[in-house]
Amino acid sequence: MSEPKPRKSSEPKAPRSFGWMAEFSDEHALLDAAKKVRDSGYTRTDAFTPFPVHGIDEALGIKPTILPFIVLCAGLTGLCTALLMQWWMNGVDYPYLISGKPLGISPAAIPVSFELTILFSAFTSVFGMIFLNGLPRFSNPVFTNPKFDRATNDKFFLYVDARDRYYNRESVRELLGATHPESLDEVIEDSTPASIPKPILLGALLLVLAGLIPAMIVLNMRAGFSDLPRWHVWFDMDFQPKKKPQQTTTVFADGRTMRPQVTGTVARGQYTEQDPFYLGWDPSKLSAMEGSNPILVSYQDGAPQSSPTQSSTPMADGGSAPAPKLPFITQLPIEADEEHMKLGKAKYEIYCSACHGYSGFGDGLVATRAQALQQDTWTAPTSLHAGRVQIQPVGQIFHTITNGQGKMAPYATALTPKERWAVVLYVKALQRSRNASIEDVPVEERTKLTPAP
C-alpha cells in the first residue's frame, strides 16, 4: 500500500521574498530615496504614487520607451501594405476602371493608405504598451501588504525587486532604511490560492452553455421541418419596403415597377448600328417602300410597334397577328457553314422546340400539352413549314425572333444577333429538308435512296 500523497496546501512553505518596499508620506522624500537607489545601481525598481510625480522616471533611471519607434515602423508598414494592396488588386490582379481613374496607385488610394497607417499604428500603440508593461498582470506581491492600499490615497511607495542583478537582502534593507521611510517591509509571496473559486467557474460554464442555446436553435431549425410559419427574427430585413420585378407600384403613373427604357435614349452597351445585321431589314431601303414613313417614329428596339404599314387582316396558316411590312433582307449576313448550323440547332432546340417542335411543325411539348388542356387563351405556334412562313425572307424570321410576333414573345435578350441568325439558318434548313427534291441530294448519295412505294 502506498501512502497517500500529501496535499500541496498542507505543506507549509517558507513564504518567498519578492523584495523590499519603503513607504513615504510625500513625493519629495520618495524622489530623494529613488535617486539614492538609482545611484546604487539598482534598475529593477518601481514607485507607486497616488498621483503622477514629475521626474520620477529620471529619479528611478527609467529609460525612455522604444514604443514610439515601434509605432513609427508599424505605421510605415501599414502605409506600404495599403499601397501594395491597392496597386496589386486594382492595377495587376483585377484591373477595373472606375470613373476613368488611373489603375493602381492614384490619389484615390490616399484614404485607404491613410486609414491603414492609422490602423496599424493604433493597434501597435495599444498592444505594444500592454506588452512592454508586462500586462496583463492580475496580481502583484506588493498587494499582500495592507499598508500598500494607501498607494492610491496618500502614501508613496518605493519598491526594489529581488530579481535585480545586484540584489542583496541585507544591503537593500540598509539602503532603504537610510532614506528614512515611514515604514520598511519585505514583500512576501501571496499565499491566497491561485485557482479560480468554484462558484465563479460554475457560473462561467453556465454562461458558455447558455451562449450555445441560440446556435442550437438555429441548427435545429435548419435540420428539421415544421408546418408553422417561419420565425422572422429580423422582421424589417425579411419585409423590406422594396419593389421586386413584376410587382406593381404607386410611384409611377403606369403602375409598372420594371421601368421601360426612356424614349429616345440608348442604354450603355446596347447601341447597335441601324444595320440589317441587327434589324433583319435594311433601313436605307425603307423610303423606297410605298406608304411607309411613320415606322421610324414608333420604332423602338428595332420593332415597329404599331404603324400604318402593318396590314390589319389576320393571316392564314395559323398566324393570328399581322406581319410587318419592311424591306427584309434576303441574304443571310453570316456564313451558312457547319459551325453556325450547329449553333443554330443548339439554340433552336433550347429556345424554340418547346413550342414549334424539333422538326418545326408546331408540335412541341408545351404546345401539345397546352392543346390537351384546351385553354382558349392559347395560340397554337405556327408551323414553320406553313407555306406563308416558307416564303418569308431570312430577315423576317430574324425580325420575328428579335421582336416576337403576335402571341410569340421576343427572344432578343436570350439570343445574341449572331445566335439569332444561326437559328434562322437552322429554320431555313428545316424548311428545306421538308421540301427537298432529288437535286438537293449530292450525286454520290443518290444511289443510297430508296424510291417511295
Ligand code: HEC
Ligand atoms: C412559347 C412558345 C413559342 C416559342 C418558344 C417560340 N415560338 Fe415562334 N411562335 C409561337 C406562336 C404562338 C406563334 C404564332 C404567333 C401569332 O401569330 O400570334 C409563333 C410564330 C412564329 C413564326 C411565324 C411568324 C409569322 O410571321 O407569323 C416564326 C418564324 C417563329 N415563331 C419562329 C420561332 C423561333 C425561331 C423560335 C425560337 C427562337 C420560336 N419561334 C419560339 C410560339 C412560340
